[in-house]
Amino acid sequence: MKYYSIIPSELGEITIQASDKGVTGIWFETFTTKPEELGTRKDDHHVLVEASNQLNAYFAKERQKFDLPLDLKGTEFQKQVWQALTRIPYGETWSYKELAELINRPQAVRAVGTANGKNPISIVVPCHRVIGANGKLTGYAGGVERKEVLLRLEKGK
Known part of the structure; x- marks a missing residue:
């Protein structure tokens, strides 16, 4: 239920x-x-x-890591990407390429991007910390404006 x-x-x-x-x-x-x-x-x-x-x-800037039980529903590849997202440190950003390399799938950058976009657990599984290789903010299901606010919050700005 x-x-x-x-x-x-x-x-x-x-x-x-x-x-x-x-x-x-x-x-x-x-x-x-x-x-x-x-x-x-x-x-x-x-x-x-x-x-x-x-x-x-x-x-409130009183928590940087989440400690919640997760019940993720997705393919094994998606779950692998989502698990990797939780390893991006608070206040940092990684590129899709870095994420693909972390899961030992360096050629799967686009697939990683697709899995990232299907992440059902915003903020806790921090897909907002993934940016384009050129350093620009890319799509975010909650809106790029929210992504920018979340990143600023984490950087203390």
Whole structure:
């Protein structure tokens, strides 16, 4: 069964979705899905409460790492990319090429980019820390403007 909660943030409302195993999704308000796919709203679900607390601490600059159970759904390749994303240090950015090299798939830069774009757990699995090889911000499901704000927050600006 899936549950969800919606919390306010400086970047707009954030929807957090979880199963009894862990967080399954974190999306900004621009994400659209059918309400029946979200599950049951349960603001007091233990995983959702902890995710909310950790996200609030992140936005308050009191947390740099997340310690949440994750229940990722995707292909093995996607999960490998998403796991690699969690290794990008707070306040740093990596290119898609660096990410592809980390998973020992240096020729799979585009596939890594596609998997990165399908990451269902924004912020906690920090796909916002991946930029183009030229140093420019590239697409972000939450919007490039939000990506820029998240990167500035992490760099203390």
